[in-house]
Amino acid sequence: MRVEVVQRVLRANDALAEELRARFDQAGVLAVSLIGSPGSGKTALLEQTVARLHPRLAIGVIEGDIATTRDAERLARLGVRAVQIETRLVGNACHLDANMVRTALVRLPLQHLRFLFIENVGHLACQVDYRLGEHLRVAVTSVPEGDDSPRKYPCAFAQADAVVLTKIDLLPHVDFSMAAFDQALRDVCKGPCFALSARTGRGLGAWVDWLEARRAACRWNAWLGSQRAAGR
Secondary structure, rough: HHHHHHHHHHHHHHHHHHHOOOHHHHHEEEEEEEEOOOOOHHHHHHHHHHHHOOOOOEEEEEEEOOOOOOOOOHOOOOOOEEEEEEEEHHHOOOOHHHHHHHEEEEEEEEHHEEEEEEEOOOOOOHHHHOOOOOOOOEEEEEEOOOOHHHHHHHHHHHHHEEEEEEEEEHHHOOOOOOHHHHHHHEEEEEEEEEOOOOOOOOHHHHHHHHHHHHEEEHHHHHHHHHHHHHHO
């Protein structure tokens, strides 16, 4: 019975995620979700990403945490629209779901945005099964977490469109093998990996360039879809 209930919940979530994806496409917004463990550097990565894209490209952010609005406040200070979801208010969930994202969108001017970043609650084991309507899912892991994180959480990395390895400025100070990490990642993930430091800025250019390229491709695909729907 429990399996049937879970399957029904996931089917309902997937259906709503498809509706959200259609809304993002219609608004011309590229939606990117970030998954990663607590302390992996997701919010710091977003801060640096926003600093390089905004206000040239309008950005909205949905922040997920079990408690506090600290992360949304950090992003709002950069001039972007940021909405916090505290999952303790909806049963202490260890992940976001499509309904939470839909509720948060009421407070975001989607028609005026070009990027929407969704930072999931920090728990890799819980985030995998729930789609949020995103175009891209990015797995964030950090040097202090170890070079074997792709082996520990294979499902999370296998479903990622890209991986960001953060805090590479700590490489001289920790026991981390880039060769071992690369091999572990290649075994489960086919997308690109961006090794960077939000603190020093090293590697951030390639990450931002990739985001902009994916947004351009997304807009082109959306335009083609609209032309087919119109029979042109």
